[in-house]
Amino acid sequence: MSTTLILATISMVIALILYSLGVFGEKLSGSIQKKHLYFFGGGLIFDTIGTTLMTRIAQASGSQSLGMHQITGGLAIFLMVFHLIWAIWVYNKGSQAAKKKFHQFSLGVWTLWVISFLLGMLVGMGII
Numbered sequence: 001m002s003t004t005l006i007l008a009t010i011s012m013v014i015a016l017i018l019y020s021l022g023v024f025g026e027k028l029s030g031s032i033q034k035k036h037l038y039f040f041g042g043g044l045i046f047d048t049i050g051t052t053l054m055t056r057i058a059q060a061s062g063s064q065s066l067g068m069h070q071i072t073g074g075l076a077i078f079l080m081v082f083h084l085i086w087a088i089w090v091y092n093k094g095s096q097a098a099k100k101k102f103h104q105f106s107l108g109v110w111t112l113w114v115i116s117f118l119l120g121m122l123v124g125m126g127i128i
Helices: 003-029 034-060 068-093 096-124
Strands: none
Touching: 003 034, 003 096, 034 068, 068 096
16 A cells, blocks of 8 residues: 555545534534634544545546546535635624524535545545
8 A cells, every 4th residue: 555545544534423413513512612613623634635646646546537536525615615704704703593594504514525525535445
């Protein structure tokens, strides 16, 4: 296993942990707190690092295909960026209604991210 693949895998697992802590920590606490913003941001950073490294590996192997994993992964990163921006806004100025809608959106973004994560594992293992 290459060093790049090991670093990419570690980055993705850290992203999963951080993003999950943010989403479910916010749900369990009942409100968004500053620490949740750090978890969302950290998850996004590590996901971006892992995705960049995985993209380099795919390009080096000559893979140019755009499959379900790439589509869900790209959409997940886009939504994670939007999610972080909205989280900062809700934390600073959001109403109670905005905070409730925020959490529902958080679960949706997290679910899409986990689907992409799992698809990536299955593709990497050659199962799909």
